[in-house]
Amino acid sequence: MGRQWPAGGPWIIVPACADVNLSAAVAALAASASARVAGVVIGGDLTPDDWAGTWASLRDQPSRAEAITLISTFSATHGLVLIVGVPSLLAQAGREGWTITDLAAQLGAPVVVVTGETTDAADHTAKALGLLDRRGLAGAVIVVSDADSAPEALAALPVRPAGRVPSTSTVSPEAARGLLDPMLHASADPTPEPSVLSLSLRSASSGTRLVLLLVLVFIVMSLAAVGLALHHRPTLDDEPGTNGSSFSFVRE
Structure with missing residues (x-):
């Protein structure tokens, strides 16, 4: 037909x-x-x-x-x-x-x-x-x-x-x-449904990707925090006591 x-x-x-x-x-x-x-x-x-x-x-x-x-x-x-x-x-x-x-x-x-x-x-x-x-x-x-x-x-x-x-x-x-x-004249192979093992592997793969994503987010946030701390640290050009610190710096 x-x-x-x-x-x-x-x-x-x-x-x-x-x-x-x-x-x-x-x-x-x-x-x-x-x-x-x-x-x-x-x-x-x-x-x-x-x-x-x-x-x-x-x-x-x-x-x-x-x-x-x-x-x-x-x-x-x-x-x-x-x-x-x-x-x-x-x-x-x-x-x-x-x-x-x-x-x-x-x-x-x-x-x-x-x-x-x-x-x-x-x-x-x-x-x-x-x-x-x-x-x-x-x-x-x-x-x-x-x-x-x-x-x-x-x-x-x-x-x-x-x-x-x-x-x-x-x-x-x-x-x-x-x-x-x-x-x-039928000649096809069977069409099996997804096995429990393959479903488990796909689930495990999805879980691994989630863990890696969380680790990446943690690393990015840590680097951002370090960069922020370095940006605000005192320098040798700062006057004693001007930044509220208890430390003083001596110029030579």
């Missing part, structure tokens, strides 16, 4: 309509990645038993904060985090009424729309891509098919599909890469 597709991070996967084989597309995306893969299933009854990587499920209307926390935890140790939104883009995904579209916008994550070969599926796909475009989100389409070709349905899609995946079999990593556009 004209926006740059990231090499990793969080990617969201949603069905264009209810009768699409979402699991086949997820399995292909996970298998094609050279990055370390983790994933989160939000809603629904999908089981990630055949998917590569580490997976967790959020059911029973999770809060958006719970979803973000789990995704952030996975992102710290995995280059690709697949977020499978079993509800549609606009269906309520959790408490407080948030949707998968809201989650994608908050994460700035691209969205893979998984569609079928029927004309009805193509219509739903066009609506989903229009919604993503209005929200400023990158989108791509994967077609899950049973037949070798479906020219009518593919012609009805508003964009060229970024992959075609069979619905009946699990694909190997090599086969998955052949089925998907290279932009969907």
